[in-house]
Structure formats: structure tokens, C-alpha cells
Amino acid sequence: MKNICDWNNCFEIGEYKAPIEKDNSKNFRLLCLNHVREFNKNWNYFAGMNDEQVYNFLKSDMTWHKSTQSFSSSDNFFKVLWNNALKDEFDQSKLKNHYNHLSQFKFDHKDxxxxxxxxxxxxxxxxxxQDKFxxxxxxxxPDMNSGNKKYEEKLKLITLAYTQLKxxxxxxxxxxxKYTA
Ligand SMILES: [Zn+2]
Structure with a gap:
């Protein structure tokens, strides 16, 4: 029995394993050679990041799980990451009502x-x-910095931090x- 590559709109034979959960090798998706290369490129794109951050990000609906978005290159991958981060998904009025509670919030080390x-x-x-972000x-x-990789790395960190706080x-x-409604 042959498996089809799990990549969006790809009909090649999927014979290379790509992990879904980094710490659990039992779960993987099968990809063709081209797409497992693409996968590894995107995976390494986050080299140096905390594993949990990378994993949570990859798992989130901001990545390829969204069928409308394809990731043909790491550039595209990154663009989608920060475009999603820019999107304001908060109910602003709800947020304003809860400013008083902010001082009571406890933030963990990741925050x-x-x-x-x-x-x-x-x-x-x-x-x-949001303003700061x-x-x-x-x-x-990178568009403002002639594609300077150094700034791209910085923006990657900033975007992940912002996503964490969001x-x-x-x-x-x-x-x-739940307690004030
Ligand atoms: Zn494929």
C-alpha cells in the first residue's frame, strides 16, 4: 500500500516521515522527498528557539493546517506567521473591561x-x-532592511514573543x- 504525500495539493508518494509531535515519534505525517525537504527547512527555520515555542507554533492553526495557505518557501512561511500575529483577534471592548484584572494576572517564565x-x-x-509590536x-x-537576515531573525523572535503573549x-x-460575567 502506498501513501500519498500529506502536503496540500500534492499527489506524490509520501514515503518520508515528518514529526507531528516533536517528542513523540509515533506521530508523523508522510511526505514526498520534496516536501520533507521543505518541512525540514521550515523546521530548522526556528533553530535556536525553545522547543515548546516551536512546537506550539507548528501545531497552531497559523501553519499548514489551514488549507487556504500553502508554504512554498520559508519566506512565505514567515510572512504568514507575522501577518497572523498582526491580525487583531481580540474583542477590544471585552479587553477594556478586564484591564483592572491585569495586575492580578500571574505570568510564567515564558511570558x-x-x-x-x-x-x-x-x-x-x-x-x-500591540503598539510596540x-x-x-x-x-x-526584512523589506525595510534589504532582506538583512539579522533583522529577519530578530523579527522572528519578536513575532514568537508577541504570539506567546497574545x-x-x-x-x-x-x-x-467567567468570574465577572
Ligand atoms: Zn509532496
């Missing part, structure tokens, strides 16, 4: 690291975090809504 990467104080209002994206976007804030706000 604290993310605040540090963005160069902002821990527990800053979401609005301010947009400023940093403009500053470090998930944290969403979780905290959802939790506090």
Missing part, C-alpha cells in the same frame, strides 16, 4: 521572557503591547470573564 524580548514591562496593557515589525521587517492574554481574559 516574562516574551515581555523582555519585546522590551516592555511585565503586565503591560494589551493595547500598548507594530513598531518593532516596521523596524525589523495567547496568554486571551487565556487570562477568558478565565476572568
Amino acid at each position: 516574562v521572557k516574551a515581555f523582555g524580548i519585546l522590551g516592555i514591562s511585565v503586565g503591560l496593557k494589551w493595547e500598548k503591547i 507594530k513598531t518593532l515589525v516596521k523596524k525589523f521587517h 495567547n496568554t492574554y486571551r487565556k487570562k481574559i477568558d478565565t476572568s470573564s
Whole structure:
């Protein structure tokens, strides 16, 4: 029995394993040679990042699980990453109602690291975090820096930090809504 490559719109034979869960080798998707190369390129793109961050990102719906988006190159992959990060998925009114609770939030070490990467104080209002992120994206976007890889790396870190905080804030706000609704 032959398997078809699991990559979007690819009908080649899938005979190379690509991990789905990094720490669990039992779970993998089968890809053709070209796409396993592509997969490895994107995987290595996050070299130097904390494994959990990379894994959570790859697992999230921002990556290839979204059938409308294809990742033909790591550039494209990265573009989708920060375009998604730029999208404001928060209900702003809900967020404003919960500013009072921000001081009660506890942030874990990953959050604290993310605040540090963005160069902002821990527990800053979401609005301010967004402003800072947009400023940093403009500053470090490769298009603004003649494709300088150094800035691209910086923007990658910033985007992952921002995504980390976005998930944290969403979780905290959802939790506090339950008690104040
Ligand atoms: Zn393929």
C-alpha cells in the first residue's frame, strides 16, 4: 500500500516521515522527498528557539493546517506567521473591561521572557503591547532592511514573543470573564 504525500495539493508518494509531535515519534505525517525537504527547512527555520515555542507554533492553526495557505518557501512561511500575529483577534471592548484584572494576572517564565524580548514591562496593557509590536515589525521587517537576515531573525523572535503573549492574554481574559460575567 502506498501513501500519498500529506502536503496540500500534492499527489506524490509520501514515503518520508515528518514529526507531528516533536517528542513523540509515533506521530508523523508522510511526505514526498520534496516536501520533507521543505518541512525540514521550515523546521530548522526556528533553530535556536525553545522547543515548546516551536512546537506550539507548528501545531497552531497559523501553519499548514489551514488549507487556504500553502508554504512554498520559508519566506512565505514567515510572512504568514507575522501577518497572523498582526491580525487583531481580540474583542477590544471585552479587553477594556478586564484591564483592572491585569495586575492580578500571574505570568510564567515564558511570558516574562516574551515581555523582555519585546522590551516592555511585565503586565503591560494589551493595547500598548500591540503598539510596540507594530513598531518593532516596521523596524525589523526584512523589506525595510534589504532582506538583512539579522533583522529577519530578530523579527522572528519578536513575532514568537508577541504570539506567546497574545495567547496568554486571551487565556487570562477568558478565565476572568467567567468570574465577572
Ligand atoms: Zn509532496
